[in-house]
Amino acid sequence: MKFRKMLLVTAGWVIFAVVNSFAGSIKVIANSSVRADTISEAELKRVFLEERISLPDGTHVEPVLMKEGAVDEAFVQQYLGVTEDDLQIYYRTLLFTGRGSIPKILESDAEVVAYVARTRGAIGYVSASASAVGVKTLAIGVAGNDIERKLITRVEPDYPETLKQLNIGGTVRLRISISAKGNVENAVLLGGNPILGESAAIAVKQWIYAPSRSLTVAEISIVFGDH
Amino acid sequence: MATATSKDHQGGRLRRRLFGMFFACFCIGHVLLHAQGFKLLDRDVQIHGFASQGFIYTDDNNWLTMNTSQGSGAFTDFGINVSTNVTDRLRVGAQLYDRNLGQLGQYHPSLDWAVVDYRFKSWFGVRGGKVKTTLGLYTDSQDLDFLHTFALLPQSVYPTDLRDATIAHVGGDIYGNVSLQHKLGDLSYTGYVGHRSDSIYSGYIYLAAQYGLYYSRYGGLQYGGDLRWNTPLKGLLIGVSRMNEDITGQATDKNPSSSGPPFFSESDHSKADWTNQFYGTYSVRKIRIDSEYRRFLHNAYYSTQGNVVLTNITDVRGWYVSGAYRVVKRLTVGSYYSRYSITSVSGGPDSAFAPPNQTDTSLPNNHIYDKVVTARVDINKVWNVKVEGHFMSGYGASTFPDGFYPEVNPQGFKPDTDALVLKTGFNF
Secondary structure (H helix, E strand, O other): HHHHHHHHHHHHHHHHHHHHHHHEEEEEEEOOOOOOOOHHHHHHHHHHOOOOOOOOOOOOOEEEEEOOOOOHHHHHHHHHOOHHHHHHHHHHHHHHHHOOOOOOEOOOOHHHHHHHHHOOOOOEEHHHHOOOOOEEEEEOOOOEEEOOEEEEEEEOOOOOOHHHHOOOOEEEEEEEOOOOEEEEEEEEEEOHHHHHHHHHHHHHHOOEEEEOOOOOOEEEEEOOOOO | HHHHHHHHHHHHHHHHHHHHHHHHHHHHHHHHHOOOOEOOOOOEEEEEEEEEEEEEEOOOOOOOOOOOHHOEEEEEEEEEEEEEEEEOOOEEEEEEEEEEOEEEEEOOOOOEEEEEEEEEOEEEEEEEEEEEOOOOOOOOOOHHHHHOOOOOOOOOOOOOHHHHHHHHHHHHHHEEEEEEOOOEEEEEEEEEEEEOOOOOOHHHHHHHHOOOOOEEEEEEEEEEEEEEEOOOOOOEEEEEEEEEEEEEEEEEEOOOOOOOOEEEEEEEEEEEEEEEEEEEEEOOOOEEEEEEEEEEEEEEEEOOEEEEEEEEEEEEEEEEEEEEEEOOOOOEEEEEEEEEEEEEEEEEEOHHOOOOOOOOOOOOOHEEEEEEEEEEEOOOOOOOEEEEEEEEEOOOOOOOOOOOOHHHHHOOOOOOOEEEEEEEEOOO
């Protein structure tokens, strides 16, 4: 009896771990016609439940599903908050009552990427390792445009000696992409001195954030000097 | 002996029919799973369908116009639809539906819905044509057996013999979804106006015929709205629906006990006819809990050659609480308690010939309380089997269709009825 209990608990943890490991390995992709770089979880859910046909910026969107499997299951559970079976019932209710249609369902990462690339407004999901050529990767925020991630390791940027002596400083603004694991994968200068921006980007790319379910985007500011 | 042979023969036919359906489901399902659409003018056209076959056995009263005390398989329905997105915002589609439920439906197909739907914005869309009526959680999907855990939805709120009364209207809807600020969830709304038309094979008309009233037409204006709030609490949705109607009917009265001459024309008209429905559903992990309350008030008068001969106020109240739990991926168990009560008060010259007023809902002829347990097994993604037990107290009023009809219970009603329902459904 004790063994059975342990087996059940272990199995539960394995399933939980598998689902969550996939959740961290998902990326949401969109056709290039989608103007936004970030989409909130709530908005993503509304798009996939066909409650939204456009994003707040007016871009038309349509959801694309992947055939039942680990990636699909992780996406549906994490971002839509339902089971795959419940989602199918939901779509079939829409379809059979004349209120909607079942979204396109594709077999593999490659098929989803290809379809999203050629279909205006398409939004889909693939495993993080999938090639995303021809599509854009959307960052997921909890609400609004970004998500607050806990910073674990911070590396201070070099303040170039020449600029310091000339009292050239100020605030540098960067948009950074933080991977699900917490690494800063990309940093784009939004404003401020370009030389200080480059220094800031080098430092920021060494920062480590707490893991999350997916890639997120954040805007940060770093101040050089007493400005 | 002859009866037993006849029963055996009927049983054999039923078994062959069920086996044939199982086999057809298995074969067709596998084929259609991979062929649910085609391309037309570079647009994806989706084709989907469903079918279900049920069997009901009751220990005493015959139920739902079937000869259920002998066991009846006259419980069949099926439908097929085709739809396509013409543009990003424009969608068209239609569904045919047919059913046989004892004496109802009788395999006369109908256009279930046929809509042109244009969505201007996420918060505003319009659809027109024959549109499914939004009323509570499941009015629009009540025929779609494969979507539900239960073989029969709670009859206090979703009487299957009265489906025509609420299922659809020819007219138009406006609808939309609005996000609320401060993470308060979102609201979905629907407003509609149209014309309801009952089939002459529907419950109300079938019941009226038992009193010598033969309707050739029954229907009228139907308008209302629905507002549902997807709350910030994940999985919780609550809502309210309201429906108003103005119903007229044309009938020939062949009842020799009426005040008028035999075979005269009679019409009925509703002075007040409304339905209020309040509902909530909560789903978390493998559990789903639903609850709904519906009140239906029908104030009608019946006239012959311009003279009112009978007035009637029928007040129907029903509610249920249901729970379903997915034990494993392919097995779901569920239970509900459904409570239905009715009062009926008549007046006018013909009221002397009408059934006596019924106002005491504690009597079995004014209520039906139903305790239900069910198990649903999904054989595969397209085929399910359900086994369900109903333990009913009361049989409702004989003046209003509520499952138990005098015509199929000539010996009179027993106060309690237990029922076994077996049902299998298929969809693609």
